[in-house]
Amino acid sequence: MRPKTGIGAHVSTKGGFLQAAKRAYEMGATAFQYFPKNPRSLSLKSLDRKDAALCRDWCGEHGLASIAHSPYPTNPALGMTRGEAGFHAIVSSIRNDLEISNACGSVGTVVHFGHIQTKDPLEGYRNLIHCLDTALEGWQGESKILLENQAGDHGPMGTTMEEMIQIRKLSRFPEHIAFCFDTCHAFASGVWKAGDEAVLLEKGRQLGYWNDLAAVHFNDSKYASGLNKDRHARIGHGHIGYKSMQRLLQSPHIKQAVVVLETETGGDGTHREDIQLMRSWL
Secondary structure: OOOOEEEEEEOOOOOOHHHHHHHHHOOOOOOHHHHHOOOOOOOOOOEEEEEHHHHHHHHHHOOOHHHHHHHHOOOOOOOOOOOHHHHHHHHHHHHHHHHHHHHHOOOEEEEEEEOOOOOOHHHHHHHHHHHHHHHHOOOOOOOEEEEEOOEEEEEEOOOOOHHHHHHHHHHHHHHHEEHHHHEHHHHOOOOOOOHHHHHHHHHHHHHHHHEEEEEEEEEEEEOOOOOOOOOOEOOOOOOOHHHHHHHOOHHHEEEEEEEEOOOOOOOOOOHHHHHHHHHHHO
């Protein structure tokens, strides 16, 4: 049985997936995020089943939860705008990520909502649904696609809870889709402001968004709310601040998920200090 919750950070997979898990554990984490392959490319990676199995079993023994993160070029909203080859490259990459994350025992693979420049505002949404459905066709694994909200730096698409819920609802395979909530992205997009945590949490509850939350990117923001700038900061070193982030983490909706930092490290080169702070809040 794979753990579903925990607190940790994004870690390097240098040396393999098992080493990534040990790297997280050594800094006091109970969860971690990793790239299943080269984060700059959609090129597929052959699954090292032995390393993945060792990672899965070791995490099970030590109580670590994990999530994978798809490569940066993954943009499921593009559809066929870059040709069939471009579409199938994204689909194949997402499926490859799912296979690797599933073998490692991970809860899922984070996939950005995506963006597109088009005159038809619905085109990107249709493309996204088609892309996810194609990638999930025949999928039987436990690892899910974790759809992530965006900061709005490429436009308003994919910034709201309502969009996440609707995409999942319209998919042919909603049981294989869950959500990853990025705190910095939500703040940057203007979905909430520091001090309005109760409003944000209640809205998510009324919409049913939290029911399908599986992961949280727990990042402060280097810029003010509503500026659409996706720049992460360490906890309390940005415009969200300690108090607001503490209130979020203490919410039962948030702490039920895999919560990971995607921020700069502390003075010792790890996230140990921030992980300890987060744990003290709980």
